[in-house]
Structure formats: structure tokens, C-alpha cells
Amino acid sequence: MDPTRSSTPDAEHPNQFSLLGQRRFAPFFWTQFLGAGNDNLFKFALTVLVTYHLQSDLLPPTLAGLVIGALFILPFLLFSATSGQLADKFDKARLIRLVKSLEIAIMAFAGWGFVAANVPVLLACVFLMGVHSTLFGPVKFAYLPQHLSERELTGGNGMVEMGTFVAILLGSVAGGLLIAIPGTGARYAALACVALAVVGRLTAHAIPASPPADPRLRINWNPVSETWANLKLAHANVVVFRSLLGISWMWFFGAVFLSQFPAFAKEVLHGDERVASLLLVVFSVGIGVGSLLCEVLSRRHVEIGLVPLGAIGMSVFSIDLYFAARGLAPAASLGVADFVARPAHWRVMVDLALLSLFAGLYSVPMYALIQMRSAPSHRARVIAANNILNALFLILSSLGVGVLLGFGLTIPQVFLVTGLLNAVVAGYIFLLVPEYLLRFVAFVATRVVYRFRVRGDANIPVSGPAILVCNHVSFADPVLLMAASPRPIRFIMDHRIFRAPLLGWFFRLAKAIPIAPQREDPAIYAQAFERARAALADGELVCIFPEGAITRDGALGEFKGGVMKLLETHPVPVIPLALQNLWGSFFSRAGGKAMSQPLRRGMFSRIGLVAGAPLAPHETSPGALRERVATLLAS
Structure with missing residues (x-):
């Protein structure tokens, strides 16, 4: 246990929600929540702007989502290693405040880009917000084990995971609605981005001091050599490193579904863009519920026996989604009410809700295990290695889906292949790290x-x-x-x-x-x-x-x-x-x-x-x- 970690009797925190009433968690939670919401408000507003309202030769509508996503992920590959060192060397609360101040400057620049309809400026801000998230990531996951006990770590991670996906959902919906306001949408989107950044900076001010883990660390500013050093550092603990691979696989798995929701809604389910939004809502709610269930099912310990359970559910319901989506009757573009009125579509939504719920059960214990088993002196650098691997797996996910679709597979068939592949990958990980399987039997x-x-x-x-x-x-x-x-x-x-x-x-x-x-x-x-x-x-x-x-x-x-x-x-x-x-x-x-x-x-x-x-x-x-x-x- 960290010597810096707070210790609070169980009576003072009977469940994960009570953490929201404590200073060691609440300001951090809301800072993370607002940051995730702002990221997605900005990105989705920009995507809708260039897709429906602003014609740009620099960013054709068909490539908007791909380019914006790639620009946002690129900093994770370039700067995660450096950000991990910074989080280990300096006080985490101070770093969070600096990062949130940077967010205000980026969003002010992006606000001008929205009002001026300047696509190059907006794309530059996407990259800068990726830098902001890259700097925040290692601090975020290294902060929790410094302030939460082992009995609180699963619940704390569950709250953060739930909050992140709710913020992603609300930010995306708000971005789409604001930018669509006739005449003044860009201005409202700009104001919202700056306002969220300012409020996030105010909540960050209340985050308690978090002393550095390794204040004597010398920063290596070479991203290539330091990235390799971080991966080697993570690999030193076999259980931790293979858990990093397991989390990265979860991001690969989730990205397959999230990237295909618009096309799945239109081409397979015969729904309009609001149906695609409904699928995102169902998926996000499922992740949130699964994340919150972890503390209840684990009896407030880091229970990695939930990970095989989550993997089983992810495969079962993604495979069933393939069968649920086969042979749906052709229809004109359905609105949400007409879509929900058809009983066949309920099976699709239940499958999506449950596969995402089990993804929450899968990911939260893995994050908690990494935080608990990583040495405090270089925990942030291990988290940085996780972010690097996550970015690589997200890129592989996009390429893999493109290859499968290029070979003529339908979107339901892509989901089927993903579910089967998940079973193979999960089985391989559990054989490499039998502790997961043993804890599952005990669970x-x-x-x-x-x-x-x-x-x-x-x-x-x-x-x-x-x-x-x-x-x-x-x-x-x-x-x-x-x-x-x-x-x-x-x-x-x-x-x-x-x-x-x-x-x-x-x-x-x-x-x-x-x-x-x-x-x-x-x-x-x-x-x-x-x-x-x-x-x-x-x-x-x-x-x-x-x-x-x-x-x-x-x-x-x-x-x-x-x-x-x-x-x-x-x-x-x-x-x-x-x-x-x-x-x-x-x-x-x-x-x-x-x-x-x-x-x-x-x-x-x-x-x-x-x-x-x-x-x-x-x-x-x-x-x-x-x-x-x-x-x-x-x-």
C-alpha cells in the first residue's frame, strides 16, 4: 500500500457512491467527467459541422470521423511516455491543474475556429486536445491508488469508468444538438467548450495534494526511447503487462462496435441517425452499469475473477447480436419510435446492452489490478505504457474492420468474428495468467x-x-x-x-x-x-x-x-x-x-x-x- 494513501474506516464509505461526498475523490471525479465530456462535445460538434454544414476540401465529410479520430489518438503514441514520467516526478494535483489550464487555452482557440469556420484551426485543436488527454491519462489512473484503499479501488475505478462513458454520451449529444442550431450553432458550441474547460479548472483546484512518487526522476524527452523503456518497465511484471494487453484488447473490441454504429443503424437496422444515437446510449448505459456492478459483485475487493465472466459475456452477446441482426425485414428509414416498436429490435438492444455491461465487468478489475500491483515509484509510467498499447490496438481495430469489410463481410458478420476472436484472445490471456481463471473458479x-x-x-x-x-x-x-x-x-x-x-x-x-x-x-x-x-x-x-x-x-x-x-x-x-x-x-x-x-x-x-x-x-x-x-x- 502506498504510504501516501488515505485511510478511512469502512463505516465512512459504505459504497462507491459515498466517495462523491469526499474531497479525496469528488473533485477528481468531476474534473475527469468534465474533461471527457468536453473532448467529445468538441469532437462531435466538429464532425457534424464538416459533415452537414461546412464544405471543406481539406476534410471531406466521408473522412471526417476517421481524420478527427486519428488526430486525437496520435498524441497518445507520441507523448504518453513523457506524460508518464511527468506524473511520477511531480505532484499529481498540480499537474492536473496545469493540464486543465491548458484545456482552457485550447478551447478558446477552438472557439475562435468554430466562429470563423476555420477547419485547419479546429483540426489543430483536435490534436492539442489529444495532447491534453495524453497528459491527463497517467495522472488519472495513478491518482486513484494514492488516495483510495484496496477495498475502495474497484468502486473508485467503477465510478470513473461509469462517469467517463456518461460524459462521452452527454458530450456527444450536446455537441450534436448545439452545432445544429440554425445560424448560431457554432457560437453556442464554442461557448460550451470554453465553459466546460473553465468549470473543470475550478473543480481541479479542490483536488488534494498528491505527492510525487519519484521526485528525483530525470526526464527523458526522447519519445521513442522512452516509449520502449516504458514498455520494458511494464513487461517486468508479467501479470501487470498481460493485464495491459487485456485492457487494450477491450478497447479494440469496443471500438469495433462504436465505429460501426452509424452504418449498422442505417444499413442493417434500417434506422435514421437518431437510431444510431440510441445504440450509443444503450452501449454507454451498459458500460456504466457494468462498471458500477463491479464493487457489488467483488464485495469491495479487487476481484479479478470478474474478468473471465466479463469475457464470456462479451463473446456470448456479440455472437448473439449477429443472429439477432440477421434477416430483419427491409423498411424505410425508421425513427426511434418506429424502431423501438418492432419486437425484433429489442433483442438487438438487449445484446448491445449486455455485451457492454460485461465489458464493464471485464475492464474495471483489470484497471484496479494494474494500479494495485504496479510499484508506486513508476505506476504512472506503467499507465503510460497502457495508453500507448491502447492507441496501437485502436489503430489495429480500425484496420481490422476495414480489412473484413473489404473482403465482403457484412457488419453483423464483423460482430460475429469479433465475438469469436474475443473468446480466443481471452482464453489465451487466461492461460498465460492463470490467476484470472483461478479467481473466477473461486468467485x-x-x-x-x-x-x-x-x-x-x-x-x-x-x-x-x-x-x-x-x-x-x-x-x-x-x-x-x-x-x-x-x-x-x-x-x-x-x-x-x-x-x-x-x-x-x-x-x-x-x-x-x-x-x-x-x-x-x-x-x-x-x-x-x-x-x-x-x-x-x-x-x-x-x-x-x-x-x-x-x-x-x-x-x-x-x-x-x-x-x-x-x-x-x-x-x-x-x-x-x-x-x-x-x-x-x-x-x-x-x-x-x-x-x-x-x-x-x-x-x-x-x-x-x-x-x-x-x-x-x-x-x-x-x-x-x-x-x-x-x-x-x-x-
Whole structure:
């Protein structure tokens, strides 16, 4: 955890919406919201202006959207590396205020361009607003983990993601409506852009100080070498880097749909431009709802088990969108009322809403994971690497869609290919980073198989080495502990479990450490402690079941001395844990043999985990640990 991060009791922030009443989040949220809204008001107003109202040889209407989008993305490729360094070196609140002051100047220049109908000036402002967003991006995502705890990070990211898409929607709608006002539309659009920039600067003034992560950093102004350095820096943490690729893929996926809404509405759904706007509304609302659901479903932890769930939903509903859009009856250009009145179109809207909802479930935990697992000293540079990859994937998305359409595929077929490709890419990422898959299994088990209640989970540290000690009731114990922990756990487990076909594969994937009794296999016994010590030296959590085996009678057995062997060389905190009400479940040995009587207690049976306060190494002994776990079991 950052030493600079604010700490607030849970009672003061019962859910993500309560963050809007706190200074450490609210001014930042509204500054981000206003900036995203202004970006899109300006870009959409310009697109409508050159498409419908202003003939320009420099920017033909057919190329307007493509050119404006490319000019806006270009700075992300050129300057993200530099902006990441600035965000690590300087106070983030100060940088945000400088960036928002720059926005006022850019929007004043753009306002003159609107009034004068000067297309070159407006295009220059698109590029400058891209620079503005490039500078703001690393600051934005590095700011959150500096001010929010691990339990708030998912909710905070969900709020920002929701706010961004709502701002994009409102900005686009406002830009289109203002620029269309006869005679004075350009003037109103100009005033709106400047007004939003000024209000954004005022909200930025209330953002609290955010001390620099690496004030001694020397800025490398060469964008090429620094871009490569940022990518290498991100690649140093495999889980973080592959999560960056996962987020970039989400932007690729979303861009396919967003870019095709106008043509999809006109050519496939037979609707007018208002139907295209309706599709954008449905998509944006879906993203917002999915983003907000993350905190509820994750129980206020960074729950990356939601990522595979999101990927599944993205594929299922994009594939179903292909079938929903096939064979729609030809019609004249439909308005919104006529479009909504046709039952066949509801399936299309439901598919769009759900695929975007699952995209929200997919992206928010990934952002939170990157923020939590990146070293604070270079977190902003890792975020800058993310922005570079996002820009590259957006370009690849445009090229890919162009190639598919060039080969004669219809727009629904493009959606089908994207959904199938998403399944392949997601599966590949989850095999490369099995932690996502493991957490998904734990997520499903604790919400479908059981009703799982966790108490005292704040005692499980979010950073640094520690030993977890727990009673051993069933074969499902490690899965339940995975679900309760904010980060991966290295389990020390009986080597015979690894022989089971499915369980053995699962625990090998989880990098569990096999152990055998010393008298049975001294080599495996010694190697287990060697690997556990290496994990502690790397700052990981190690869990040991000191009873040595799953209980056969439901009673708490005697604790052996394995914990003490680890503490001899690595004196780290020891956290006692107690699993409650698992005896008699399908995975326990009640009745003689585990996993022999399906649905022994039915679905959704109540179980619990209690985490006690950490014990210092000098306070720890097998007897003291057993007594502490017994007390937790009875609580």
C-alpha cells in the first residue's frame, strides 16, 4: 500500500457512491467527467459541422470521423511516455491543474475556429486536445491508488469508468444538438467548450495534494526511447503487462462496435441517425452499469475473477447480436419510435446492452489490478505504457474492420468474428495468467455453490510477506481462501492431492507447493520449505494447514511445527484464519469419503471465514495458533 494513501474506516464509505461526498475523490471525479465530456462535445460538434454544414476540401465529410479520430489518438503514441514520467516526478494535483489550464487555452482557440469556420484551426485543436488527454491519462489512473484503499479501488475505478462513458454520451449529444442550431450553432458550441474547460479548472483546484512518487526522476524527452523503456518497465511484471494487453484488447473490441454504429443503424437496422444515437446510449448505459456492478459483485475487493465472466459475456452477446441482426425485414428509414416498436429490435438492444455491461465487468478489475500491483515509484509510467498499447490496438481495430469489410463481410458478420476472436484472445490471456481463471473458479464457488461470508478480511495484508494459518476441513478450503484474499496465495499442500486429475491440475495452476511427511519423502519435505521461504522472500502470502491433513471427524486437530520452521528464517506476521460450517459439505470427509454425495447440503449453503489479527513472530507457537484458530471458529 502506498504510504501516501488515505485511510478511512469502512463505516465512512459504505459504497462507491459515498466517495462523491469526499474531497479525496469528488473533485477528481468531476474534473475527469468534465474533461471527457468536453473532448467529445468538441469532437462531435466538429464532425457534424464538416459533415452537414461546412464544405471543406481539406476534410471531406466521408473522412471526417476517421481524420478527427486519428488526430486525437496520435498524441497518445507520441507523448504518453513523457506524460508518464511527468506524473511520477511531480505532484499529481498540480499537474492536473496545469493540464486543465491548458484545456482552457485550447478551447478558446477552438472557439475562435468554430466562429470563423476555420477547419485547419479546429483540426489543430483536435490534436492539442489529444495532447491534453495524453497528459491527463497517467495522472488519472495513478491518482486513484494514492488516495483510495484496496477495498475502495474497484468502486473508485467503477465510478470513473461509469462517469467517463456518461460524459462521452452527454458530450456527444450536446455537441450534436448545439452545432445544429440554425445560424448560431457554432457560437453556442464554442461557448460550451470554453465553459466546460473553465468549470473543470475550478473543480481541479479542490483536488488534494498528491505527492510525487519519484521526485528525483530525470526526464527523458526522447519519445521513442522512452516509449520502449516504458514498455520494458511494464513487461517486468508479467501479470501487470498481460493485464495491459487485456485492457487494450477491450478497447479494440469496443471500438469495433462504436465505429460501426452509424452504418449498422442505417444499413442493417434500417434506422435514421437518431437510431444510431440510441445504440450509443444503450452501449454507454451498459458500460456504466457494468462498471458500477463491479464493487457489488467483488464485495469491495479487487476481484479479478470478474474478468473471465466479463469475457464470456462479451463473446456470448456479440455472437448473439449477429443472429439477432440477421434477416430483419427491409423498411424505410425508421425513427426511434418506429424502431423501438418492432419486437425484433429489442433483442438487438438487449445484446448491445449486455455485451457492454460485461465489458464493464471485464475492464474495471483489470484497471484496479494494474494500479494495485504496479510499484508506486513508476505506476504512472506503467499507465503510460497502457495508453500507448491502447492507441496501437485502436489503430489495429480500425484496420481490422476495414480489412473484413473489404473482403465482403457484412457488419453483423464483423460482430460475429469479433465475438469469436474475443473468446480466443481471452482464453489465451487466461492461460498465460492463470490467476484470472483461478479467481473466477473461486468467485463462482463462493457465489453459486456456497453463500460465503468473510469477516476480518482487512487483517489479510494487501502487500508484503505473511504466513496464513487455517484449519483444514475440506478439499475446497484453498479455493475459499483464494476468494477471500486480495492477492494470490501460495498454498503448502499434501503432495497426494496433486495426483487427483482435476484438483491436481487446478492446484498446479495455482502454484501450490507440494509437501510430504519428512519420514516418507525427505526430499519433497525439504523442497517444500525451500520454495515457501523463496515465496516469502519475494513478498508473497504463504498458507499452511498446520493440522497436516483434512479433518476426518470435523474437530480441530493438533498443530504441527511447520510454521515455526518458516519463522526461523523469515520472521513475518502470522494471520490465523478459521473456516466455519464446512464440515458435512460435499468436499469434506463427513460420512467417510469426500466428494461422494453430490448436493449433500444443497446449493447456497452458508459457510464463513474469519481472519484474526496478525501475530508477531515472537508471539507465535503451535499451541498459541491452535488456541487462536479455535477462538475464531467459535466466534
